[in-house]
Amino acid sequence: TARNLLLLPGDGIGPEAMAEVRKIIGYMNEAQGAGFVTDEGLVGGSAYDAHGAAISEEDMAKALAADAVLFGAVGGPKWDDVPYEVRPEAGLLRLRKDLELFANLRPAICYPALANASSLKPELVEGLDILIVRELTGGVYFGEPKTITDLGNGQKRAVDTQVYDTYEIERIAAVAFELARTRNNAVCSMEKRNVMKSGVLWNQVVTATHKEKFSDVKLDHMLADAGGMQLVRAPKQFDVIVTDNLFGDMLSDVAAMLTGSLGMLPSASLGAPDAKSGKRKALYEPVHGSAPDIAGKGIANPIAMIASFAMCLRYSFNMVTEADRLEKAIANVLDKGIRTGDIMADGCRQVGTVEMGDAILEEFKAL
Amino acid sequence: TARNLLLLPGDGIGPEAMAEVRKIIGYMNEAQGAGFVTDEGLVGGSAYDAHGAAISEEDMAKALAADAVLFGAVGGPKWDDVPYEVRPEAGLLRLRKDLELFANLRPAICYPALANASSLKPELVEGLDILIVRELTGGVYFGEPKTITDLGNGQKRAVDTQVYDTYEIERIAAVAFELARTRNNAVCSMEKRNVMKSGVLWNQVVTATHKEKFSDVKLDHMLADAGGMQLVRAPKQFDVIVTDNLFGDMLSDVAAMLTGSLGMLPSASLGAPDAKSGKRKALYEPVHGSAPDIAGKGIANPIAMIASFAMCLRYSFNMVTEADRLEKAIANVLDKGIRTGDIMADGCRQVGTVEMGDAILEEFKAL
Ligand SMILES: CC(C)[C@H](C(=O)O)[C@@H](O)C(=O)O
Ligand SMILES: CC(C)[C@H](C(=O)O)[C@@H](O)C(=O)O
Numbered sequence: 001t002a003r004n005l006l007l008l009p010g011d012g013i014g015p016e017a018m019a020e021v022r023k024i025i026g027y028m029n030e031a032q033g034a035g036f037v038t039d040e041g042l043v044g045g046s047a048y049d050a051h052g053a054a055i056s057e058e059d060m061a062k063a064l065a066a067d068a069v070l071f072g073a074v075g076g077p078k079w080d081d082v083p084y085e086v087r088p089e090a091g092l093l094r095l096r097k098d099l100e101l102f103a104n105l106r107p108a109i110c111y112p113a114l115a116n117a118s119s120l121k122p123e124l125v126e127g128l129d130i131l132i133v134r135e136l137t138g139g140v141y142f143g144e145p146k147t148i149t150d151l152g153n154g155q156k157r158a159v160d161t162q163v164y165d166t167y168e169i170e171r172i173a174a175v176a177f178e179l180a181r182t183r184n185n186a187v188c189s190m191e192k193r194n195v196m197k198s199g200v201l202w203n204q205v206v207t208a209t210h211k212e213k214f215s216d217v218k219l220d221h222m223l224a225d226a227g228g229m230q231l232v233r234a235p236k237q238f239d240v241i242v243t244d245n246l247f248g249d250m251l252s253d254v255a256a257m258l259t260g261s262l263g264m265l266p267s268a269s270l271g272a273p274d275a276k277s278g279k280r281k282a283l284y285e286p287v288h289g290s291a292p293d294i295a296g297k298g299i300a301n302p303i304a305m306i307a308s309f310a311m312c313l314r315y316s317f318n319m320v321t322e323a324d325r326l327e328k329a330i331a332n333v334l335d336k337g338i339r340t341g342d343i344m345a346d347g348c349r350q351v352g353t354v355e356m357g358d359a360i361l362e363e364f365k366a367l
Numbered sequence: 368t369a370r371n372l373l374l375l376p377g378d379g380i381g382p383e384a385m386a387e388v389r390k391i392i393g394y395m396n397e398a399q400g401a402g403f404v405t406d407e408g409l410v411g412g413s414a415y416d417a418h419g420a421a422i423s424e425e426d427m428a429k430a431l432a433a434d435a436v437l438f439g440a441v442g443g444p445k446w447d448d449v450p451y452e453v454r455p456e457a458g459l460l461r462l463r464k465d466l467e468l469f470a471n472l473r474p475a476i477c478y479p480a481l482a483n484a485s486s487l488k489p490e491l492v493e494g495l496d497i498l499i500v501r502e503l504t505g506g507v508y509f510g511e512p513k514t515i516t517d518l519g520n521g522q523k524r525a526v527d528t529q530v531y532d533t534y535e536i537e538r539i540a541a542v543a544f545e546l547a548r549t550r551n552n553a554v555c556s557m558e559k560r561n562v563m564k565s566g567v568l569w570n571q572v573v574t575a576t577h578k579e580k581f582s583d584v585k586l587d588h589m590l591a592d593a594g595g596m597q598l599v600r601a602p603k604q605f606d607v608i609v610t611d612n613l614f615g616d617m618l619s620d621v622a623a624m625l626t627g628s629l630g631m632l633p634s635a636s637l638g639a640p641d642a643k644s645g646k647r648k649a650l651y652e653p654v655h656g657s658a659p660d661i662a663g664k665g666i667a668n669p670i671a672m673i674a675s676f677a678m679c680l681r682y683s684f685n686m687v688t689e690a691d692r693l694e695k696a697i698a699n700v701l702d703k704g705i706r707t708g709d710i711m712a713d714g715c716r717q718v719g720t721v722e723m724g725d726a727i728l729e730e731f732k733a734l
Pocket of ligand 2: 195225460616
């Protein structure tokens, strides 16, 4: 049976990075009969330029029908002044919401070859392997009202609303506990229950879910601000962190930067398993952004995009061996001292986007 | 004329740290005729134990009447299960709100003697001197509705509301720009305008305020998640950061931890200048918390509390020379290798809370 992928390269370095994944897909189809069928669409600024929207209805329909979406990156100065409703990010947010991708998995791992690239002391990040599980379809991102009102007198009032229901917290907590069982069996839940009612409910529901179904997993709670501190102080104390949409946005960026491997980090956004088929809707994207300053120069690091495809193999197609093989190929290429400019180090060989993609593909073939 | 101080030591290590400030106040009164008149009150868990509220009406009245409030720390496991409305933090939040302390100044400086204590590589933090200006009386901390509703069916809904009006953003931006002029003349404003309407308004108002009155100051904008990353990557790129209440909570904690000087960092929370007297209401507190695990052992680091008093001398009483002298005394004691346990290093002498306070006072006298 066909494996249907929708590729949404987006803006900036997105298309360059996606091109390297396309090569790997091509190879897997030819040499291994993997049966990937790919379609393409526009998202972000490029969709706005073409259709006046951050994603067209046609591409949304394709995304809903696909087994998985591979997403590059969106945004850039060119679209800084487009109306709020059609800004590049709106395409990504609509995909998350309409595909109900409530579970955002953001591994923060430190590639051994790169421990020195971190701004932290190497001993604090060597071997680092955290998984941030971020709630992705709720909270302040989507709550209503979300308005700017003119009060007269030169005054405006802006309102955003953070909303969480019990079931939303339950299901993301369950994902975190289940993933912890496949790792070091420890979850740290982060919120601001000392200030936010949503933090109070978050804390209660995570605690109850743990007690009912996952009491074999170690559970801790931390205030989100203290969590940010602890990430900087001693990141290896964490295994799985579960947190809401906005705190997850901040904390996962901090965690990603800690690793020194920012240009290498993938993410997966998953929906609930379908009642009949057991299949989850899914979108895979690099943690990094569209990097407009280096777009089109052929120097972007494609590793995060390729590693996102490895997550896709693992979570959407259960191709665990291939996922492991692709991740190993990335690690080997780094061990060989092949580097894009962002991770260049003494004694290494600097290459461009295409050469990096080629090197990983060759390594993948050889493994 | 008398200088009226209200001391609110609070919980955990708060009282131990405050005792060291009391010695300095006593010395300044005796030897220098500084004329401080101090009163005391309870806040947090200790107020709850005494009055069933996180701060009594009587102590609130004292705070409103004082020239400045010195605040220790609140909270601890003992009060984890008290009702939300009277939790320890409610005392601090009420003080901020009722005194209208909208401007929270959080310097993140790296004491030269402690550059090695940071989890970051020393060259990234040596000489670090950032000032985070956090909005403190608005946003999701105080917006209504702020509720948990029972939806039936075992489901609850939690709602928090982020609200910002133009004038709230204008006045905090003005504080940031004014302070930047006394420093390196650069402000970076952080929000999530790509997701939050309050971020859109924040960005607009900061930009307009800059254009109208502070165009001599360099202004940048950064998304708050990217800001968190940049703080970890290259903190020295920043001079003044201005941001909202919740982002400020997270970002200032991350910035504080970067310095390796967490137990040393003070903060000031200021109101608007009174139309007649020009006086600002003010509260000064350490950035660190109540550290219940080490409370009562005589080992807590009192430096953040003492440095908060130095900020009080500077901002509430315009005693700039004395503030400089007290800050210099702290730096000198550190240079001499006198350390509490939290900042202990090879070749240094470890002391307790009281000895550290004494050493700083002796140095202060000698300067
Ligand atoms: C692009 C933006 C809307 C997005 C977010 O805030 O979620 C990004 O920062 C992320 O973390 O995926
Ligand atoms: C104690 C708590 C309410 C407070 C806050 O969230 O503002 C603290 O974290 C701080 O930063 O001063």
